[in-house]
Amino acid sequence: MKDQIYLYPLWIRIWHVVNALLFIALIFSGLSLQYSNNTFNLLPFDFAVSMHNISGITLSIAFVFFLFWNHFSGNGEHYRIKSKGYCAEVFRQFRYYAFGIFKNEKPPFPITEEQKFNPLQKFTYVMVMYVLLPLITLTGLGLFFPDILPDRMLGTTGIHFVDLIHIVTGFLLSIFMIIHIYFCTIGRTCSANFKSMITGWH
Numbered sequence: 409m410k411d412q413i414y415l416y417p418l419w420i421r422i423w424h425v426v427n428a429l430l431f432i433a434l435i436f437s438g439l440s441l442q443y444s445n446n447t448f449n450l451l452p453f454d455f456a457v458s459m460h461n462i463s464g465i466t467l468s469i470a471f472v473f474f475l476f477w478n479h480f481s482g483n484g485e486h487y488r489i490k491s492k493g494y495c496a497e498v499f500r501q502f503r504y505y506a507f508g509i510f511k512n513e514k515p516p517f518p519i520t521e522e523q524k525f526n527p528l529q530k531f532t533y534v535m536v537m538y539v540l541l542p543l544i545t546l547t548g549l550g551l552f553f554p555d556i557l558p559d560r561m562l563g564t565t566g567i568h569f570v571d572l573i574h575i576v577t578g579f580l581l582s583i584f585m586i587i588h589i590y591f592c593t594i595g596r597t598c599s600a601n602f603k604s605m606i607t608g609w610h
């Protein structure tokens with residue numbers, strides 16, 4: 409274990425697997441609800457509604473757990489963006505992914521215990537965990553309790569407006585998940601990062 413570092417404590421691994429499974433359930437049931445009509449159902453309609461509601465509520469609870477634990481365990485330090493020189497660092501990482509990696513260059517920000525995310529990864533995780541997940545959770549709650557929504561918002565009904573934000577956010581998070589899994593294959597070997605997320609050791 410000498411040349412390995414412990415990056416993912418047990419609570420992150422448990423939260424992450426629960427979150428990923430619920431996400432897959434939400435994408436399937438969400439797509440089914442979005443594209444159901446009289447002639448086509450990906451899943452039976454009532455089943456898709458229950459699946460979406462139960463998975464969404466469980467994911468929200470898991471998300472609140474993540475926020476608390478991330479803050480109090482110290483893992484939140486990895487999500488702190490320092491403004492000085494940050495854009496240049498993101499650009500260096502972007503350049504590496506676009507060109508350097510194909511020329512066998514060394515990664516500009518090697519993983520250490522103090523810096524487990526590269527700048528681009530950090531930006532993405534901050535956007536996902538602190539912007540998109542709160543947005544999808546709050547709009548989801550609004551749709552679950554439609555009485556709390558205003559009747560009209562920006563020239564349309566409150567439900568329609570909130571639903572639009574919910575769907576667009578869901579779409580962005582689905583795209584994130586595909587890109588996230590692809591980038592996780594970029595490691596020492598194709599499966600190394602996935603093994604790290606199972607064992608905790610990088």
Ligand code: HEM
Pocket residue numbers: 415416420424427428431483486529533536537581585588589592601602603604605
């Ligand atoms: C089947 C789906 C997924 C797989 C296979 C997967 C895989 C992984 C792997 C291998 C890592 C560790 C490498 C790294 O840090 O980049 C990771 C970290 C992470 N993933 Fe995923 N992921 C999935 C879904 C998701 C989803 C849906 C989200 C959020 C909406 C998410 C958020 C995160 C975050 C925030 C981390 C860093 C956790 C930390 O150490 O603080 N993942 N994922």
